[in-house]
Amino acid sequence: MKNKINIITLGCSKNLVDSEVLMNQVQNDYEVVYDSNEKAEVIVINTCGFIHDAKEESIDTILNAIELKKSGETKKVIVTGCLSERYKKELTKELEGVDGIFGVNELPEILKSLNVDYKKELVGERLLTTPKHYAYLKISEGCDRNCSFCAIPLIRGKHISKSKEELVSEVEFLASKGVKEVILIAQDLTYYGVDNYKKRELPDLLNRISKVEGIEWIRLHYTYPANFPKGLLKVMRENPKVCSYMDMPLQHISSRILRSMKRGLGGERTIELVNNIKKEVPDVALRTTLIVGYPGETEEEFGELMEFVKQSKFERLGVFTYSPEEDTSAFKLNDDVPDDVKEDRKDRLMMLQQEISYNLNKQKVGSSIKVIIDRKEENNFIGRTEYDSPEVDNEVIINQYKTELSIGSFYNVTITDSDFFDLYGEVN
Numbered sequence: 001m002k003n004k005i006n007i008i009t010l011g012c013s014k015n016l017v018d019s020e021v022l023m024n025q026v027q028n029d030y031e032v033v034y035d036s037n038e039k040a041e042v043i044v045i046n047t048c049g050f051i052h053d054a055k056e057e058s059i060d061t062i063l064n065a066i067e068l069k070k071s072g073e074t075k076k077v078i079v080t081g082c083l084s085e086r087y088k089k090e091l092t093k094e095l096e097g098v099d100g101i102f103g104v105n106e107l108p109e110i111l112k113s114l115n116v117d118y119k120k121e122l123v124g125e126r127l128l129t130t131p132k133h134y135a136y137l138k139i140s141e142g143c144d145r146n147c148s149f150c151a152i153p154l155i156r157g158k159h160i161s162k163s164k165e166e167l168v169s170e171v172e173f174l175a176s177k178g179v180k181e182v183i184l185i186a187q188d189l190t191y192y193g194v195d196n197y198k199k200r201e202l203p204d205l206l207n208r209i210s211k212v213e214g215i216e217w218i219r220l221h222y223t224y225p226a227n228f229p230k231g232l233l234k235v236m237r238e239n240p241k242v243c244s245y246m247d248m249p250l251q252h253i254s255s256r257i258l259r260s261m262k263r264g265l266g267g268e269r270t271i272e273l274v275n276n277i278k279k280e281v282p283d284v285a286l287r288t289t290l291i292v293g294y295p296g297e298t299e300e301e302f303g304e305l306m307e308f309v310k311q312s313k314f315e316r317l318g319v320f321t322y323s324p325e326e327d328t329s330a331f332k333l334n335d336d337v338p339d340d341v342k343e344d345r346k347d348r349l350m351m352l353q354q355e356i357s358y359n360l361n362k363q364k365v366g367s368s369i370k371v372i373i374d375r376k377e378e379n380n381f382i383g384r385t386e387y388d389s390p391e392v393d394n395e396v397i398i399n400q401y402k403t404e405l406s407i408g409s410f411y412n413v414t415i416t417d418s419d420f421f422d423l424y425g426e427v428n
Contacts, residue, residue: 005030005114006040009129010058011048013136013185013221015081019046020126022107027127029116034129036061042076042114043068047083049155051323058083066097078102080110082155104156105141124170131374133408134181134217134390135174139167139205143187144194145224147251148262148330149291149322152187159188161196168208175214180408181372182215183389188224190232200229210241216410217372219389221247225273226264233280243386244281247316249289250274253308254301257294262329267304274312285387287316292349293342294322295333302345309352315360316393317353319346354420361394361418368428371396371413373405381405383413385423396423403427 005026009019022044023032033040043065047058058081068074078100084091085103092101100113108118128135142157143150171182184206186192193201209218218241223232225248236242252258255266265273277284290309292302309317321342324335371383374390381398388394396413398405405411405427413425 002029002031003042004033004038004040005042005044006033006035006038007044007046008036008061009034009046010061011046011050011054011082013183014138014187015046015048016129017126017136017138017185018081018104018107019044020129022046022110023127023129024122024125025107025111025119026114026116029114032127039068039073041074042078043074044078044080044110047079047081049081049083049086050151051320051325053323055083062091062095062098066095069097078110078113080104080106085155086151124166125173128174128177128179130390131408132178133372133374134183135177135179136185137167137171137174137182137209138162138185139189139192140186144191145188145264146262146329148260148333149251149294149325149328151325151328154327156187159191159195161192161194161201163196164201164205164208167205168212171209171212171215175212178214178408180215180410181217181219182209183219183221185221187222189220190223190227190229200227202229203231203235206232206235206242207239210239216241217243217386219243219245219386221389223248225250225270228273233277236281236284244284245287245387245389246277246284247287247389248277251289251291252294252301253305254297257297257301260296260330260333261291261294267308271308271312283387285315286312287318287389287393288314289318289320290349291320291322292345293337293339295330295335295337297322297337297345306349306352309349309356313356313360314353315357315387317349317356318392319349319353321346357394358418358420361420361423364415364423365418366415368412368414369396369423369425370410371398371425372410373398373407375407376405383411394421394423396425398425398427400427 048054065077076099080102084101102110111118140161142159143153144159253267369385373383375382383396412428415423415425417424
């Protein structure tokens with residue numbers, strides 16, 4: 001029997017793709033599992049090092065694995081990912097019992113430590129851990145931005161775009177596995193192509209991917225507001241496979257704070273961009289994330305942010321409290337907003353967003369919407385519209401006693417009710 005290897009992924013979907021690539025490389029040599037509670041001879045922890053809470057979770061997971069090794073329940077512990085890329089020396093010095101610590105671009109070295117040969121013929125293939133009907137597609141690595149609060153460029157390096165041919169080939173592989181929805185991810189999707197094609201090529205990439213048979217939805221995560229590529233909104237509006245959905249972290253609206261954050265776009269132009277997106281793609285669902293408690297943020301500036309959210313009525317919104325990160329330019333600033341004030345501002349923003357989401361959802365009652373079914377929970381089928389990304393956005397709850405729905409299939413659903421963050425409906 002093969003030894004069992006448990007590959008635990010922490011952090012974002014970009015990490016998940018890296019883990020899926022690793023799983024595919026080792027599955028002929030190991031029995032692969034990816035449940036954090038599953039016992040295995042080998043544990044690989046793909047860590048996150050983005051913010052304080054994520055670092056703590058990564059460290060706790062590593063320490064738990066070391067304890068399992070001490071008790072004889074596992075034989076080998078391997079650590080990889082963003083935390084080990086950023087703090088390799090410190091982790092090597094302080095974590096006894098770890099058998100190997102590797103950075104984000106050291107797949108061949110990880111395989112060597114597992115006595116597995118690197119298989120070049122598997123490039124572009126992965127062992128999918130998402131439900132079979134959707135998958136993430138990482139179109140580039142790294143980031144050329146210098147946002148003051150973000151350590152990702154320090155961890156992942158400079159922006160490197162994959163070729164269009166490589167990405168189309170990967171989408172063809174995903175489609176052959178039954179994937180119907182591809183979710184494009186990168187630290188900055190809109191920068192795609194600047195390095196290898198000398199211009200922003202996301203619109204053309206979307207059109208090429210949309211020609212792959214079997215793909216019905218293409219979703220955009222992590223677009224950047226500054227130097228937004230011309231032509232992208234036209235593709236979203238005219239290509240039926242490109243979802244009317246965009247994840248664009250705006251972070252703030254105060255021009256002073258945005259300058260300090262080095263975002264490349266002031267408050268006034270940010271508002272113009274948001275308004276233009278909604279004008280060009282009238283049914284777009286715009287998701288954003290904001291940071292509260294950034295150094296020097298006044299109550300007046302926070303009020304400006306509240307008013308921006310109230311006026312913009314984002315369909316989806318998340319809020320982070322500012323976390324100082326070593327070696328970033330903002331780390332030198334005085335982190336002068338108390339933690340309780342940060343949390344209060346976060347709560348106030350989310351309460352406002354809850355009201356906005358409730359009102360937007362009410363407007364959908366009575367309409368018929370195309371829904372993909374993600375899973376079944378007891379008597380309910382849980383699905384999503386094109387305006388919702390898995391795990392982070394609204395869901396459509398369908399109570400279907402008479403007809404068994406098919407997971408991964410599309411249905412037209414009449415919305416019969418709503419609440420703050422979910423819709424309820426019946427299949428037509």
